[in-house]
Amino acid sequence: MNTRSIWSLLLLAATLTTGSCSKENEEVPSLKFELSTGSDAGTESPVFVVPGKTVEMTYAAENATSISVEALSEGWSAEVREADSRIVLSATDDAATKATLTVTATGSGTQKISQDVELYCLNAFDDPNGTFVLNEGNMTTENGSLTWISPEGYVIDDAYKTVNGTELGNVAQDMAFCDGMIYVISQNGEGNAVGATFENDGMLVVMDAKTLKKTAAFTREELSELNWPSHVAVLDEQHIYIRDNAGVYRLDSTTGTLTFVEGSDGAPKSQFVTMNGKVYTYKSGLMSKILEISTESDAVNSISLPWSVTYDINEVLGIQKSDDGKIWIMTFGFGKPAIGKFDPTTKEIKQHLLGVKVSTGSSGVAFAARGNDIYYADNMTIYHLAFDDDKEDDTNEEGDPVSAEEWMVDVSALDKNAGLQYNGLGVHPVTGRVYINTLKSFANYGQNQIWGFDFSTSTEAPAVKYENYTNFPAGFFFPEKN
CATH class of the missing domain: 2.130.10.10 (YVTN repeat-like/Quinoprotein amine dehydrogenase)
Structure with missing residues (x-):
């Protein structure tokens, strides 16, 4: 191998090494996520859902790769609509009165942000304590x-x-x-x-x-x-x-x-x-x-x-x-x-x-x-x-x-x-x-x-x-x- 070839290989190796170090030092975009229930009842109140009707929540997310919801108890459903940043909730007549919705935003690397929302189904107005x-x-x-x-x-x-x-x-x-x-x-x-x-x-x-x-x-x-x-x-x-x-x-x-x-x-x-x-x-x-x-x-x-x-x-x-x-x-x-x-x-x-x-x-x-x-x-x-x-x-x-x-x-x-x-x-x-x-x-x-x-x-x-x-x-x- 001649001297010119040796120097070419050394230059290529140096270039690859420099590029690899540059990607390792590059900052991962910060994940941001905020969920809005749209409720005017105050932060201490749950989101109320009437059976047969839907309730929509909106969210704002930056640098998120996905938005997901955990499975809810029987009778409840939640659908994520990422196209317009909405989550649509519904409940059946026999749904459990109370449920917890967990929404998770996932970003690059190991970034995750989860938010819990308490839900309340308006399907039992006959509770004798009401x-x-x-x-x-x-x-x-x-x-x-x-x-x-x-x-x-x-x-x-x-x-x-x-x-x-x-x-x-x-x-x-x-x-x-x-x-x-x-x-x-x-x-x-x-x-x-x-x-x-x-x-x-x-x-x-x-x-x-x-x-x-x-x-x-x-x-x-x-x-x-x-x-x-x-x-x-x-x-x-x-x-x-x-x-x-x-x-x-x-x-x-x-x-x-x-x-x-x-x-x-x-x-x-x-x-x-x-x-x-x-x-x-x-x-x-x-x-x-x-x-x-x-x-x-x-x-x-x-x-x-x-x-x-x-x-x-x-x-x-x-x-x-x-x-x-x-x-x-x-x-x-x-x-x-x-x-x-x-x-x-x-x-x-x-x-x-x-x-x-x-x-x-x-x-x-x-x-x-x-x-x-x-x-x-x-x-x-x-x-x-x-x-x-x-x-x-x-x-x-x-x-x-x-x-x-x-x-x-x-x-x-x-x-x-x-x-x-x-x-x-x-x-x-x-x-x-x-x-x-x-x-x-x-x-x-x-x-x-x-x-x-x-x-x-x-x-x-x-x-x-x-x-x-x-x-x-x-x-x-x-x-x-x-």
């Missing part, structure tokens, strides 16, 4: 809506619309549970009192209690005999009882016919009691009566309250079902408010004195009861009375009875924007949590609060507080225990 708030809506501008508070404390602002894509009737007033269904009655249906028309699902809406999917609806025209309906109770499909300004009607949903219940004229704007296969309302006055309605007749069975009572009854403020098959009845007579437990079979009543006379509001809810614990409010102040079936009220030195009620909390002292109570209290039958809705004012109803108190833990601060979700709330409702 809470509903029915909203009237502003009569002149809005339809009714149904707020759902999950057992975990997540709030779905309008769960009915989220599931169905349509809305409840104008001025939703009351709801009832029966045989796996929910019935919602609205005052105006598709048109309000001043003639404005609204696009919604009608005056009476029936939905599946688990999924909230609409199963039936009756328009204002179909229920044209009703004049401002306010409350509903259901025994079966042929015995749907609706109270309006005239009294109580029975709707047979299989035929669409309405029949007036004889003797129910003047039934108050107050929630029904449904128990033991019967529906109860009342007539208030010096001759106060409990009105019992059953499937046996389209006429009421009138049950007079006893003449001889501990505390006179000139007015009935409201009734609720007791856990032992009797009826709680809040009354007022000659300056003395009282709470009583009435047995419609024996017609016996046991009463205890209250310290305040409550106002019922447009929903007709005067008080809430769980076991023998009675909760009621004088505007913004919540009171509690532990009802004793065996004990009589104590008396003072003058021999006058003394109420055993307890002052619990003045909600207005906890928030300057809590200006007035709206439509009564609710007490959760499972957790015992006491709920109250407040507004800043009628004009500023958009500033509002849902309060939940665990009084066994604290009377000074709420256990939960949710702000600006309600629209003139009609009341609290709780899924039936299975």
Whole structure:
């Protein structure tokens, strides 16, 4: 080999060596990845998915060679669409309520970035630990809506619309549970009192209690005999009882016919009691009566309250079902408010004195009861009375009875924007949590609060507080225990 050849080989080797070192020192592009859920519920809330509907998340990635998702639990699916940087989620009716989505971006070399997203399937609104708030809506501008508070404390602002894509009737007033269904009655249906028309699902809406999917609806025209309906109770499909300004009607949903219940004229704007296969309302006055309605007749069975009572009854403020098959009845007579437990079979009543006379509001809810614990409010102040079936009220030195009620909390002292109570209290039958809705004012109803108190833990601060979700709330409702 000549000298020129040797030098050529050495030069080639040097060139190759230099090139190899240059590639080893070259920087690997840095991987960047950011996932956006598009949720306005806050970072602590999961991504909510309605069965049968898709939810899209977007992402931004730089220097990524691939985007992948880990397999989800049964009933869930996630599809990566790299062409437009999207991830499409869906869930089936029987999907697990909770799931975790793991998204991984892979870059050059060993670079990987993973991000977890909590998912929540809205397929189980019948959890007995949940809470509903029915909203009237502003009569002149809005339809009714149904707020759902999950057992975990997540709030779905309008769960009915989220599931169905349509809305409840104008001025939703009351709801009832029966045989796996929910019935919602609205005052105006598709048109309000001043003639404005609204696009919604009608005056009476029936939905599946688990999924909230609409199963039936009756328009204002179909229920044209009703004049401002306010409350509903259901025994079966042929015995749907609706109270309006005239009294109580029975709707047979299989035929669409309405029949007036004889003797129910003047039934108050107050929630029904449904128990033991019967529906109860009342007539208030010096001759106060409990009105019992059953499937046996389209006429009421009138049950007079006893003449001889501990505390006179000139007015009935409201009734609720007791856990032992009797009826709680809040009354007022000659300056003395009282709470009583009435047995419609024996017609016996046991009463205890209250310290305040409550106002019922447009929903007709005067008080809430769980076991023998009675909760009621004088505007913004919540009171509690532990009802004793065996004990009589104590008396003072003058021999006058003394109420055993307890002052619990003045909600207005906890928030300057809590200006007035709206439509009564609710007490959760499972957790015992006491709920109250407040507004800043009628004009500023958009500033509002849902309060939940665990009084066994604290009377000074709420256990939960949710702000600006309600629209003139009609009341609290709780899924039936299975």
